Amino acid sequence: MSKEFLNNQWGLILGGSTGLGLATAKKLAMHGMNIIVVHRNRKSEMNQINTDFESIKALGVDFLSYNVDLLKPEKREETVIQIKEGLGQGQIKTLIHSIAKGNLKPMVETNQNLKNDDFHLTIDAMAISLYDWVKVVFDTKLFTDDARVISFTSEGNTKAWKNYAAVSAAKVALEAITRSIALEFAPYGIRANCLQPGAVNTQSLRMIPGYKKIIEHSIQRNPYNRITTPKDVANAVYLLCKKEASWINGCVIPVNGGEHLN
Numbered sequence: 001m002s003k004e005f006l007n008n009q010w011g012l013i014l015g016g017s018t019g020l021g022l023a024t025a026k027k028l029a030m031h032g033m034n035i036i037v038v039h040r041n042r043k044s045e046m047n048q049i050n051t052d053f054e055s056i057k058a059l060g061v062d063f064l065s066y067n068v069d070l071l072k073p074e075k076r077e078e079t080v081i082q083i084k085e086g087l088g089q090g091q092i093k094t095l096i097h098s099i100a101k102g103n104l105k106p107m108v109e110t111n112q113n114l115k116n117d118d119f120h121l122t123i124d125a126m127a128i129s130l131y132d133w134v135k136v137v138f139d140t141k142l143f144t145d146d147a148r149v150i151s152f153t154s155e156g157n158t159k160a161w162k163n164y165a166a167v168s169a170a171k172v173a174l175e176a177i178t179r180s181i182a183l184e185f186a187p188y189g190i191r192a193n194c195l196q197p198g199a200v201n202t203q204s205l206r207m208i209p210g211y212k213k214i215i216e217h218s219i220q221r222n223p224y225n226r227i228t229t230p231k232d233v234a235n236a237v238y239l240l241c242k243k244e245a246s247w248i249n250g251c252v253i254p255v256n257g258g259e260h261l262n
Helices: 019-030 043-057 073-087 116-139 165-184 211-221 230-241
Strands: 009-014 034-039 063-067 091-097 143-152 190-197 252-255
Touching: 009 019, 009 116, 019 034, 019 043, 019 091, 019 230, 034 043, 034 073, 043 063, 063 073, 073 116, 091 116, 091 230, 116 143, 116 165, 116 190, 143 165, 143 230, 165 190, 190 230, 230 252
Parallel strands: 009 034, 009 091, 034 063, 091 143, 143 190, 190 252
Antiparallel strands: none
């Protein structure tokens, strides 16, 4: 596999220990990008995660990981200082937002209904945190001159699914924030885009009540009669990180094999 990225270029993956974030970390590392993963996981999950991290290191890139609560402002500031020290002369070529932390609750008919606080927690974690991290990395002067910011949205941005109201609202906010980053940070060489994968059988999807029906429906709609894989999404991230993609900015791009056509 050709090493396309420079030795001092790094990818910062927020939520990169599983799912789309992990697949993206592996794909970028395969092409020579050094990797930083910021994640939050329990000790019981770390054996598998450490095995995955070792597979990234085996690709011959430099690797840093931080198991912290990346949504707390004080932890964010501390972690960025540590990242700056760990990078030396390196800079961040791409920042990937793959944070999936939200409340999946019904609006009616149970004693665990969705509440105002559930919206706040979910939107803060899955949308506003993108801006928080972009801003602190920018203020610390860690971005390259041609940096890429990439976030992951879903069809829930326009379609209503049961129990998905808070996450749906967060995805809409995430897209709006991404567009504003694309506009206001453009003079500093930063491009920002959202990828909209089809249904991907990840831990996050499996937390949605009735997720099996979502998968079945996606397969029926998809022209290739299969669901999207983490590798499909990681491949699209890689393409957006290449210099040839520098004129793509402020977009929401489906990555679903044409599932949205049906």
